[in-house]
Amino acid sequence: MKKPIPWAVALVSIFYWGALIWWQNEALFGSVTEQTNQNAIVALVLSVFYVAMLLLFFTRDTPESISQIPFIGKSIKFFVWLVFSFGVTAYCIWIDVEAVAVMFVGVLLMGLIAAMALCCLMFRGEESSRLYALKRFVDVYPSISKPEGHVRFNQKLWTTVLVLIIYFAMTNVLIWGMSGTALDIFSGFRAIMAGASGSIMHLGIGPIVTGSIIMQLFAGAKIINLDLQDSNDKQMYQGVQKLVVLVMIPVESIPQTYGFLTADPVIVESIGSGWANFIIVAQLFAGSYLVFLLDELVSKWGIGSGISLFIAAGVAQSTFVGTLSPLPAAGGGMGDFSVQNPPSGALPMVFYMFRTLSNSDMVSQNGFEVMLLTHVNPLAALFSSVVVFLVVAYAESSRLELPLTHGKVRGHKGSYPIRLVYASNIPVILMAALLANINMFTLLFWSHPTLMTVPILGADGAWSIAPYLGSYEPGSSTASDGFAWYASMVNGVQDWLLPLLNQQGDIYGHTLWQIMLHVLTYVTLMTLGSMVFAKFWIETTGMGTKDVAKQIERTGMQIPGFRRSPKAVEKILERYIPPVTLFSGAFVGLLAAGADLLGTVGNATGTGLLLAVGIILRTYEQIQKEQAMEMHPMLRQFFGAD
Numbered sequence: 001m002k003k004p005i006p007w008a009v010a011l012v013s014i015f016y017w018g019a020l021i022w023w024q025n026e027a028l029f030g031s032v033t034e035q036t037n038q039n040a041i042v043a044l045v046l047s048v049f050y051v052a053m054l055l056l057f058f059t060r061d062t063p064e065s066i067s068q069i070p071f072i073g074k075s076i077k078f079f080v081w082l083v084f085s086f087g088v089t090a091y092c093i094w095i096d097v098e099a100v101a102v103m104f105v106g107v108l109l110m111g112l113i114a115a116m117a118l119c120c121l122m123f124r125g126e127e128s129s130r131l132y133a134l135k136r137f138v139d140v141y142p143s144i145s146k147p148e149g150h151v152r153f154n155q156k157l158w159t160t161v162l163v164l165i166i167y168f169a170m171t172n173v174l175i176w177g178m179s180g181t182a183l184d185i186f187s188g189f190r191a192i193m194a195g196a197s198g199s200i201m202h203l204g205i206g207p208i209v210t211g212s213i214i215m216q217l218f219a220g221a222k223i224i225n226l227d228l229q230d231s232n233d234k235q236m237y238q239g240v241q242k243l244v245v246l247v248m249i250p251v252e253s254i255p256q257t258y259g260f261l262t263a264d265p266v267i268v269e270s271i272g273s274g275w276a277n278f279i280i281v282a283q284l285f286a287g288s289y290l291v292f293l294l295d296e297l298v299s300k301w302g303i304g305s306g307i308s309l310f311i312a313a314g315v316a317q318s319t320f321v322g323t324l325s326p327l328p329a330a331g332g333g334m335g336d337f338s339v340q341n342p343p344s345g346a347l348p349m350v351f352y353m354f355r356t357l358s359n360s361d362m363v364s365q366n367g368f369e370v371m372l373l374t375h376v377n378p379l380a381a382l383f384s385s386v387v388v389f390l391v392v393a394y395a396e397s398s399r400l401e402l403p404l405t406h407g408k409v410r411g412h413k414g415s416y417p418i419r420l421v422y423a424s425n426i427p428v429i430l431m432a433a434l435l436a437n438i439n440m441f442t443l444l445f446w447s448h449p450t451l452m453t454v455p456i457l458g459a460d461g462a463w464s465i466a467p468y469l470g471s472y473e474p475g476s477s478t479a480s481d482g483f484a485w486y487a488s489m490v491n492g493v494q495d496w497l498l499p500l501l502n503q504q505g506d507i508y509g510h511t512l513w514q515i516m517l518h519v520l521t522y523v524t525l526m527t528l529g530s531m532v533f534a535k536f537w538i539e540t541t542g543m544g545t546k547d548v549a550k551q552i553e554r555t556g557m558q559i560p561g562f563r564r565s566p567k568a569v570e571k572i573l574e575r576y577i578p579p580v581t582l583f584s585g586a587f588v589g590l591l592a593a594g595a596d597l598l599g600t601v602g603n604a605t606g607t608g609l610l611l612a613v614g615i616i617l618r619t620y621e622q623i624q625k626e627q628a629m630e631m632h633p634m635l636r637q638f639f640g641a642d
Contacts, residue, residue, distance in 0.1 A: 002130060004122045012121065016114040020047060020106050023450075039096045047107045050084065054115035057081070058136055059122070077136075092274070100274030104281075109250050116243070128233065129225045131240050138239030144296040151301060153626045160302035160309065163294050167310055170290065171196035175283050177267045177276055185256055185440050185477050191318065191608025192432040194310035200287030202261070205307050207252055207288050208295060209433040211245035216430070216536040228540055229547065237540070245292055253284035255444045255451065260477075304622050308615040311429070315604045315612035319385065322377045322602025323347060329376045339365055346377040346601050373493050377601045380493055384598035385609055391591060392613040395421050400576060404557040414557060416548070418576050422584045423534035423543075425614040428592050430537070431529035432607045435487055442470030442484040443477060473508075480508040486521040489607070492599030519597065526593040526607075527586050534585025538577070545573040588614075 027040035057077045067073045123133035184197040195204025218224040226233040263276035295306030325345035342349045398420035452458040459466040470484025479485035549570040595606020
């Protein structure tokens with residue numbers, strides 16, 4: 001039986017309520033009105049009551065006499081939480097309008113996170129992991145139910161198409177009440193985040209991927225003591241991951257809303273800044289949660305992964321536009337072309353330049369430099385895009401075939417394919433999302449009105465180390481110095497090659513050696529990070545040696561010359577799967593970073609294009625596999641389908 005950890009419980013409690021007191025420092029101890037002081041005290045009292053209530057819900061079952069009440073008995077805890085939330089909302093409406101931020105962020109959100117942490121640290125069960133303390137919450141978490149039987153291919157296909165249509169529709173639903181001067185923190189990572197700036201899809205898949213990163217890092221570091229080979233432990237892991245995603249949605253949306261996604265002044269004047277920002281947060285939460293449900297719907301009822309499909313759809317759209325768009329690069333109508341304002345598409349630009357300028361004009365007016373390097377979609381980017389497509393297509397088709405024979409049926413042979421890109425493109429998604437989160441949080445601590453005053457991390461806080469973490473120019477979402485800049489994406493030749501050729505440094509005044517260090521740091525992080533996430537990914541998704549050995553043994557197959565035993569198969573697989581996993585992670589990370597150095601058409605980024613090509617090829621193979629299983633039902637057993 002596990003025992004509580006008193007020092008950790010005390011540390012979490014001090015951190016949570018200390019953060020609340022620091023937040024409300026002026027209202028509690030400053031020269032303010034008596035009403036403001038009382039409202040701050042009310043917030044602290046409510047936080048204590050709220051955390052105690054959640055701890056009771058997490059650690060105690062609902063009494064049988066209450067659970068048998070019709071309609072609400074089994075969900076009585078949820079309804080109590082809902083009533084408390086509505087009570088907090090009513091308090092903010094009629095008593096203290098300015099308390100919206102501290103009540104919803106400080107009490108409801110941070111209180112939930114603190115209660116979950118305290119519940120795990122106070123766990124007394126006999127299970128292998130303290131995460132089982134959240135089992136009561138995981139069991140009632142709303143989710144898409146699994147199909148009870150086999151889902152036909154046509155149904156899967158139409159479900160996937162419908163989800164894609166809904167996704168594109170959501171990218172065109174603008175956030176109501178947001179001003180047109182809002183700053184997009186994820187502007188450089190749009191292709192990977194699969195979102196649309198200013199829409200309810202503003203966060204894209206960011207919270208989902210971030211939740212996956214956190215859980216994989218915890219599992220890989222053995223902080224989470226779960227055996228993912230065990231069905232109960234794996235179910236708990238997936239359930240807690242959903243909770244982390246639910247928490248990450250407001251964690252990513254709230255700081256952006258209260259710092260960069262500014263509300264429309266007209267709306268602020270009518271309902272107040274607190275409620276105007278809350279409405280924006282609510283829309284971001286709804287959009288992100290819908291994306292989460294759509295991803296789950298595709299995984300259970302469709303083909304492939306929803307996250308992958310969203311990324312591929314967005315990148316394909318931007319690549320198509322960047323290659324073939326006939327519109328002027330700097331804006332205007334179809335007739336507003338000039339040498340300084342050619343068509344924005346790479347191919348229309350080439351045709352226009354050669355049709356308009358002679359060879360001598362191309363030399364004197366730097367036409368070749370424009371076409372190759374400085375255009376919105378230069379030929380270097382088009383070349384890079386083609387190379388990435390061909391390399392990924394070749395790598396996806398390269399595989400090692402492990403021969404198999406049936407233990408009981410003589411002459412029945414088969415093989416288990418170990419791909420060159422064994423861990424697929426998921427490690428690159430995770431690594432790119434990690435870099436995007438680094439950029440987001442360093443920007444928040446640098447320029448967010450509240451977070452910049454946090455000690456150590458904040459730009460204006462005591463003992464600040466913010467300049468070393470990342471500094472930003474006013475109005476910019478891209479780091480100009482610090483670790484965030486060195487780790488940031490190198491977006492095309494204009495970021496490194498042109499400064500080197502001109503021997504003048506970049507727009508931020510960095511020296512040539514700093515620019516090269518930036519390139520080296522980014523390539524190294526993408527390569528090593530993808531290797532680490534590749535290792536974690538196969539272990540948490542049933543692609544490790546133990547899982548594959550059990551899968552082969554379950555189908556009655558064995559490796560020729562070896563006895564039929566999972567242990568024997570596992571030893572053979574150990575020779576191939578771990579090295580191929582690390583190689584595939586390094587390969588996709590290096591390829592993505594290399595494509596980023598040259599740039600891609602449509603500003604899809606090398607990482608985004610790499611992901612899109614791999615996703616499209618994998619989806620095509622998945623469709624072929626689904627069709628084969630439809631025609632040959634016995635194959636479903638081999639692939640582990642229902």
